[in-house]
Amino acid sequence: MKFLIVFGSIVVPIAMLMIQHKWIKWRIVFNVASVLSTLILGNISALAIYEILRDNTVFMTSIHAIFLNPMFLITGAYLGVYLVYRLMLMTYEEVYV
Known part of the structure; x- marks a missing residue:
């Protein structure tokens, strides 16, 4: 698994x-995907922090539950x-240019 990630x-x-380089329109697709990923990642992070502060469960391990969210992992x-x-x-x- 480590090899696959690297x-x-x-x-x-x-x-x-x-x-x-071959199809220039893909640059736009990659850029739009990055904007959407940034929004999703930021919102997931903000909501997780909000829930921790709202529930008053400010422990070191509470925030780490965010790493179990598949969308957080995919967008990251x-x-x-x-x-x-x-x-x-x-x-x-x-x-080259």
């Missing part, structure tokens, strides 16, 4: 870079991959 974090941004993973993709895109444009 391998995916390298291969997926490279694939995204190649796809958007996409944003991590997207960040690497954008850094690669910026580097590519600085070197």
Whole structure:
């Protein structure tokens, strides 16, 4: 599983870079997906913090329940991959354009 996570974090941004280079409209798709992911991730985080403060259950382990939320994990993973993709895109444009 560790190998899959590391391998995916390298291969997926490279694939995204190649796809958007071939079909420029995919850049818009990747950007829109990142905006939606940011909104979802932020709202999930804010709601989790609100519930903890509202219920007065401010313990170190209470907030960690957020990591069990699949949408939190999916959007966080996409944003991590997207960040690497954008850094690669910026580097590519600085070197070759």
